[in-house]
Amino acid sequence: MDEDDAALLAAVRDGSARAFNTLIDRHQQAVRAFVRRLTRPADADDIAQETFLAAWMQAGSYKGASGGVRSWLFAIAWRKAKDDHRRRFRLWRRDAAYRDTAAEDRRATPAEDGIALEQALAELPIDQRAAIVLCLGAGFTHQEAAEVLGLPLGTVKSHVLRGRERLRGILGEQP
């Protein structure tokens, strides 16, 4: 799969539209799922589309990564989502203030776990959220997630640990 991806990317670099289509079909679901957890749903697909557009344009700069082309795509998506997050920082802070007041009324029951988890994830800082989504949701190793996020391995481990603890706290679970 990974060798195929590298070959596909080489073909994309040479201008193959068919290879590009296959690359999109193969990775769109994972990339979109990742971006949806980092940004507003309305913007997620825009960012995912920009990710593949950047992949087309930067195909020549791919030098290989431990997680392969998939990691490379996620790294592009991460940078774009983070840029978007910065642009919307003021709006996000206002939303966060609203969520903080609303959070006091929330305590999860087992039936509400899904909703509560979703809200809890949204309350995590974007770095922690990304680390959680990659390691627990997308099956990345800590090392691969560190490469995608451009962070030291220890920071990613700490993000996953703290993010998990925070989620547990928000969900009202005892360690």
Next chain:
Amino acid sequence: MTDRLDKAIAELLRKDAPAERDPLFRVRVLERLERVRYRRRLYAALAAAAVFTAIALIGAEAGGSTREGVRVLLVAAALIAVYFVVAPVTQLFLRFGGPSGKN
């Protein structure tokens, strides 16, 4: 407890994932790509037009006739038109039916 939480998170993340195959998403990416290419071609054409106009103006100031200046501009316009028509067709040919055998 950690396992339960990890599983719950993993399930949540999978729950409302996008469709495994989504041709519409691909079409939108390709649409963006074409828009970027068109913009690039437009900028290149505008730059070329500016260069030819500058050459025509310099030629006129140096003593060339208006008719020669108009000729230069007509040639520039023709080259730009050819670029807009030929470049996309050439790209399509190379991508889908070209002799390179890349596809």
